[in-house]
Amino acid sequence: MTNTLDVALVQVAYGDDESVAQRVDRVCEWIQDLDQTDLVMLPELWAHGGFASSTWSSTAETLSGVVISRLAEVARKLSTWIHAGSIIERAEDGAARGPLGRGLWNTSVLISAAGEIHTTYRKIHRFGFGEGEPQLLEAGEELAVASLEWSANQTVRAGLATCYDLRFPELFRSLGEQGAELVLLPAAWPMPRVEHWRLLGQARALENQAWVLQCNTAGTHSGVQMGGHSRIVSPAGEVVAELGADEDVLTGTLDLDLVSRVRAEFPVLGDRRL
Numbered sequence: 001m002t003n004t005l006d007v008a009l010v011q012v013a014y015g016d017d018e019s020v021a022q023r024v025d026r027v028c029e030w031i032q033d034l035d036q037t038d039l040v041m042l043p044e045l046w047a048h049g050g051f052a053s054s055t056w057s058s059t060a061e062t063l064s065g066v067v068i069s070r071l072a073e074v075a076r077k078l079s080t081w082i083h084a085g086s087i088i089e090r091a092e093d094g095a096a097r098g099p100l101g102r103g104l105w106n107t108s109v110l111i112s113a114a115g116e117i118h119t120t121y122r123k124i125h126r127f128g129f130g131e132g133e134p135q136l137l138e139a140g141e142e143l144a145v146a147s148l149e150w151s152a153n154q155t156v157r158a159g160l161a162t163c164y165d166l167r168f169p170e171l172f173r174s175l176g177e178q179g180a181e182l183v184l185l186p187a188a189w190p191m192p193r194v195e196h197w198r199l200l201g202q203a204r205a206l207e208n209q210a211w212v213l214q215c216n217t218a219g220t221h222s223g224v225q226m227g228g229h230s231r232i233v234s235p236a237g238e239v240v241a242e243l244g245a246d247e248d249v250l251t252g253t254l255d256l257d258l259v260s261r262v263r264a265e266f267p268v269l270g271d272r273r274l
């Protein structure tokens, strides 16, 4: 039996006039209307706003807040894994607040088909060159590789990375060393650099011989036009499917056995000099 994973990447568009609560309602309804799939994926900070940094501290929530609770409910109802994209995570009362003492992170959350939080990943590389994320958010310090199982003998090891992380190949290499055959990358990547997004997504897939799912944001918010072009890239670095710039859903079926076939046919990873 072949090991396949059906995926739906939800490229959410938003502006400045929709509240977080309205967007959560809209996106949860949208996911429930999708055809049955094994994994639904959302963009980085789709609820809190990728570049809405002036409101992050007021809209931030804990992992048991509204965004994740609502998506967990949907995952349970549909019996589907949901990669929630990321949220601005606020530390629980009394929990460690990180070196800046802010207690806020850009955290990706993978929810199982049973509606449980399965894996979290706090974005390691903060974007903004001293402003925005590095000023307001703590940096993540731990890699995350999750084992997903969606039916008998259907499994994959998936590494988590977020947006700007795409520019740091050593992170992806480390995920591969921990067994990642697939990388899940939600983003709020701007239109002016969309060619970097496309080039680097293919490079990360090709050099690690792993599937890469890039789920970006659409629309314009906080004065920044988002790039869209969510895509599915194969372990051979080929773009299997790609969206345009508008709000849309990208669906596809990943042949997970392709990872071992590509690695056996062209065993470049074995020639590394450490």
Ligand SMILES: O=C(O)CCC(=O)C(=O)O
Pocket: 050, 126, 127, 162, 163, 164, 165, 167, 188, 189, 190, 193, 196
């Ligand atoms: O690296 C880039 O060009 C965009 C990164 C970014 O927008 C982010 O990490 O939020």
